[in-house]
Amino acid sequence: MRRVLVAGAGPVGLTAALALARGGVPVTVLEAGSELAAESRASTFHPPTLEMLAELEVLDELLARGLVARTFQYRDRSGGPIASLDMDVLSGDTPYPFRVQCEQSKLTPILLDHLRRHGGEVLFGREVRSLAVHADEVTATTAGDTFTGDWLIGADGAHSAVRHALGIPFEGLTYPERFLVASADEDLEPLLPGIELINYVFDPAEWLVLLRTPDHWRVLLPTPSDTPDAAELARLPARLRAIADPGRDWKVAHASIYRVHQRIAARFRHGRVLLAGDAAHVNNPLGGLGMNSGIHDAVAVATALLADDDDALDAAASRRREVALNHVRPMSHGTWEKLRSADPAAHHAELRNLAADPHAARTHLLRACLISSLRETA
Structure with a gap:
C-alpha cells in the first residue's frame, strides 16, 4: 500500500493513523486546525478502548495523566445518592474493569x-x-x-468536509435543548457528600452530569434552545450554586454551549473513502460513547486496511454502522430520557436492584461500556 490519507487529527484520526503506521503503512494526516485541539471535549475512556490503546502501546501514558474510576453513581438532585455501579463485575471480561477520566486533549499529543x-x-x-x-x-x-493516497479515512468531525464532499446523507434528530458544559476549579466532595468521579443526577426540571477530570470538575446542564448564549452564561453562576453552594460563585475555568444531535451517515464507506467517529455518527455525550465508539471505528477500519481485503473493509464499515445504530444511539438516548424523566423516582428501585445484583450489573455494564457491541458484531 503506497499511502493512506486521514482527514482530522482528533483522537479518532490519530488512532487510525497510528494503527496503520505501526503496521508499516505510510500515513499522512490532514488537519484543518493550526494545532491539536485544546478543548476538553470528551473525557471518559471505557474498558475496550483502554484495551485498544494498550495494543497501540500508548495506554501507560494515558493512565499516568488520568484518573481511574472503578465505580460511577446515580444521584437524585434533592435526595442524594441512589446507587453506585461497581465495574469490578467486569473483571472476567476485560483486564481494565474501570473507566479512565482524562480529557481527550491529553491523549492526542501522545498519539501524535x-x-x-x-x-x-x-x-x-x-x-x-x-x-x-x-x-x-x-x-x-x-x-x-x-x-x-490509496485510501482516505474521513475522521474530520460532525461537520465533516469529507462526508459533505461525497454527498452522504447524515440523518437523525436535534435535541430540544442545548447542552452547557462548565469546567470548574472546585472541590465538590465536601459540598456533595458521597459524590464519585462520575455522577448522573436525576431531576425532571434540571438534570445534570458531574464528572471529575484531572484538572476540573465538569458540569453538564441542559439549556433552552432559543435563548441567547450570553444570557445563559450570565445565569450560570446561580445554576451552579443551586447544585452546591460554597458561599460564593464557583470558580469556572471555561464554559461553552452547543447543540446536540443524534445522526448517522447513510453509509460508512464510499469506494476508497471510509468514515469514522463523528464524521460517521454523532450522539449526545451522556455515557461517554462518542469518542469511544469513534476510536473503535478507527481500529476496525485500520485493521481492515492492513488486511488488504476489500470484503473485510465492507464488513468493517457495515459492523461499525450497526454499532452506531443499534448500540450507541439507544444507549445514549436512553440515558437522556431517564435523567429528564417526569417521575425520576420510578427509576430509583430499578437502579438499586441493578447495583445489588452482580449478574444484572455485569449485563448492563457490558452494554454501557461497549463491550457487547464489539462482541455482537465480531
Missing part, C-alpha cells in the same frame, strides 16, 4: 508523538476542500495543495 516515531506525518492548516475518488486512489485537495 507515537505516530511520528513510526514515520507518520501530520500536516496542520490543511482542511480538505474537495475529493476525487478513483478506482485505485483518492485525491484530496486543500487550500492550494493536493494529496493522493
Whole structure:
C-alpha cells in the first residue's frame, strides 16, 4: 500500500493513523486546525478502548495523566445518592474493569508523538476542500495543495468536509435543548457528600452530569434552545450554586454551549473513502460513547486496511454502522430520557436492584461500556 490519507487529527484520526503506521503503512494526516485541539471535549475512556490503546502501546501514558474510576453513581438532585455501579463485575471480561477520566486533549499529543516515531506525518492548516475518488486512489485537495493516497479515512468531525464532499446523507434528530458544559476549579466532595468521579443526577426540571477530570470538575446542564448564549452564561453562576453552594460563585475555568444531535451517515464507506467517529455518527455525550465508539471505528477500519481485503473493509464499515445504530444511539438516548424523566423516582428501585445484583450489573455494564457491541458484531 503506497499511502493512506486521514482527514482530522482528533483522537479518532490519530488512532487510525497510528494503527496503520505501526503496521508499516505510510500515513499522512490532514488537519484543518493550526494545532491539536485544546478543548476538553470528551473525557471518559471505557474498558475496550483502554484495551485498544494498550495494543497501540500508548495506554501507560494515558493512565499516568488520568484518573481511574472503578465505580460511577446515580444521584437524585434533592435526595442524594441512589446507587453506585461497581465495574469490578467486569473483571472476567476485560483486564481494565474501570473507566479512565482524562480529557481527550491529553491523549492526542501522545498519539501524535507515537505516530511520528513510526514515520507518520501530520500536516496542520490543511482542511480538505474537495475529493476525487478513483478506482485505485483518492485525491484530496486543500487550500492550494493536493494529496493522493490509496485510501482516505474521513475522521474530520460532525461537520465533516469529507462526508459533505461525497454527498452522504447524515440523518437523525436535534435535541430540544442545548447542552452547557462548565469546567470548574472546585472541590465538590465536601459540598456533595458521597459524590464519585462520575455522577448522573436525576431531576425532571434540571438534570445534570458531574464528572471529575484531572484538572476540573465538569458540569453538564441542559439549556433552552432559543435563548441567547450570553444570557445563559450570565445565569450560570446561580445554576451552579443551586447544585452546591460554597458561599460564593464557583470558580469556572471555561464554559461553552452547543447543540446536540443524534445522526448517522447513510453509509460508512464510499469506494476508497471510509468514515469514522463523528464524521460517521454523532450522539449526545451522556455515557461517554462518542469518542469511544469513534476510536473503535478507527481500529476496525485500520485493521481492515492492513488486511488488504476489500470484503473485510465492507464488513468493517457495515459492523461499525450497526454499532452506531443499534448500540450507541439507544444507549445514549436512553440515558437522556431517564435523567429528564417526569417521575425520576420510578427509576430509583430499578437502579438499586441493578447495583445489588452482580449478574444484572455485569449485563448492563457490558452494554454501557461497549463491550457487547464489539462482541455482537465480531
